[in-house]
Amino acid sequence: MTATFSFDLKATDGKARTGVINTPRGDIRTPAFMPVGTAATVKAMMPESVAATGADILLGNTYHLMLRPTAERIDRLGGLHQFMNWDKPILTDSGGFQVMSLSDLRKLTEEGVTFKSHIDGSRHHLTPERSMEIQKLLGSDIVMCFDECPALPADRKRIQESMELSMRWAQRSRDAFGDRPGHALFGIQQGGLEEDLRGRSAEALRAIEFDGYAVGGLAVGEGQEAMFKVLDFAPDQLPVDKPRYLMGVGKPDDIVGAVKRGIDMMDCVLPSRSGRTGQAFTRRGVVNIKNARHADDPRPLDAECTCPACSNYSRAYLHHVFRAQEMISGMLLTWHNLHYFQEIMAGMRTAIAAGAFADWEADFHAGRAKGDI
Numbered sequence: 001m002t003a004t005f006s007f008d009l010k011a012t013d014g015k016a017r018t019g020v021i022n023t024p025r026g027d028i029r030t031p032a033f034m035p036v037g038t039a040a041t042v043k044a045m046m047p048e049s050v051a052a053t054g055a056d057i058l059l060g061n062t063y064h065l066m067l068r069p070t071a072e073r074i075d076r077l078g079g080l081h082q083f084m085n086w087d088k089p090i091l092t093d094s095g096g097f098q099v100m101s102l103s104d105l106r107k108l109t110e111e112g113v114t115f116k117s118h119i120d121g122s123r124h125h126l127t128p129e130r131s132m133e134i135q136k137l138l139g140s141d142i143v144m145c146f147d148e149c150p151a152l153p154a155d156r157k158r159i160q161e162s163m164e165l166s167m168r169w170a171q172r173s174r175d176a177f178g179d180r181p182g183h184a185l186f187g188i189q190q191g192g193l194e195e196d197l198r199g200r201s202a203e204a205l206r207a208i209e210f211d212g213y214a215v216g217g218l219a220v221g222e223g224q225e226a227m228f229k230v231l232d233f234a235p236d237q238l239p240v241d242k243p244r245y246l247m248g249v250g251k252p253d254d255i256v257g258a259v260k261r262g263i264d265m266m267d268c269v270l271p272s273r274s275g276r277t278g279q280a281f282t283r284r285g286v287v288n289i290k291n292a293r294h295a296d297d298p299r300p301l302d303a304e305c306t307c308p309a310c311s312n313y314s315r316a317y318l319h320h321v322f323r324a325q326e327m328i329s330g331m332l333l334t335w336h337n338l339h340y341f342q343e344i345m346a347g348m349r350t351a352i353a354a355g356a357f358a359d360w361e362a363d364f365h366a367g368r369a370k371g372d373i
């Protein structure tokens with residue numbers, strides 16, 4: 001814990017890196033996975049349970065919080081950390097991505113985006129300046145630039161124009177963010193799957209100077225192979241001494257592949273959203289607990305897992321509470337999935353520090369069954 005924001009790169013193994021991001025609200029061990037706390041809660045989890053899984057930081061969504069309960073109300077109540085009883089670091093996204101994926105009647109101009117709330121149809125306006133103001137009111141420790149993430153597939157002209165708009169918005173975000181010691185502002189690289197456009201985006205962001213750099217524009221339907229092809233060059237286009245954050249990723253094997261290619265931070269709704277639907281991620285693959293074949297199975301989800309779901313309950317019990325639509329079902333499976341994702345991150349941090357990432361990765365992939373187990 002320090003008064004300022006800094007990144008301490010501790011070891012590398014190939015392109016994989018491990019380190020610590022120091023912030024006034026606590027240290028973040030990298031590579032780090034951020035659970036998503038969309039509307040000021042990681043769904044089905046108490047904050048102390050999220051901390052117990054090993055998470056050092058969580059993500060809050062500007063789009064949801066600006067609509068309900070509004071950033072001004074959260075500010076009046078002491079900020080997002082106090083509001084949701086989470087005293088460790090919080091990263092908030094800028095709202096732009098979710099405006100385009102969740103709201104209605106959006107209008108995008110040079111100024112920003114105008115849209116109607118998916119909750120009550122009220123009209124709202126988001127600009128780089130307003131996004132910085134909202135994230136400041138929330139009190140987040142890591143603020144994301146306001147950008148535009150084009151849906152793929154898209155032609156090169158569209159990708160280029162969108163990237164250039166995002167770079168103008170990155171400058172406006174930087175100017176509006178101002179000087180906030182202990183708080184960080186991250187830029188977001190765009191450029192689709194094009195190496196030259198991503199290189200231009202990285203150069204533009206370097207010139208503006210940020211505390212960290214996100215690889216944006218991915219996990220938008222391009223598929224793992226295309227994403228990894230971009231990750232084979234994009235992280236190296238970004239400053240080596242700053243955290244690199246891949247947005248919206250992902251499944252366990254996406255996460256391992258991204259860390260292997262030099263990514264330090266990731267976030268995804270997958271472990272929590274899947275937990276609520278009965279999909280459990282384990283070291284041997286995916287278990288769909290609602291499947292009838294688990295109804296009489298006395299074994300735990302994963303005998304090697306130490307989470308509460310695997311320590312205290314059988315597959316039969318988890319199957320039952322999902323079939324009965326009991327609230328504990330989503331709680332237990334979300335806890336398991338977040339625990340497992342943090343175990344993957346901790347395993348990679350240790351392996352990279354020991355120069356043994358390749359062995360760890362081979363063990364991770366060995367024995368993973370395809371489909372339900």
Ligand SMILES: O=c1[nH]cnc2cc3nc(NCCN4CCOCC4)[nH]c3cc12
Pocket residue numbers: 093097147148149188215216217218219220247248249268269270
């Ligand atoms: O360029 C971006 N800029 C700002 N925010 C983003 C968020 C992003 N989130 C994803 N992918 C999320 C994919 N999820 C997978 C699980 O199911 C929900 C969607 N890609 C993203 C790209 C960006």
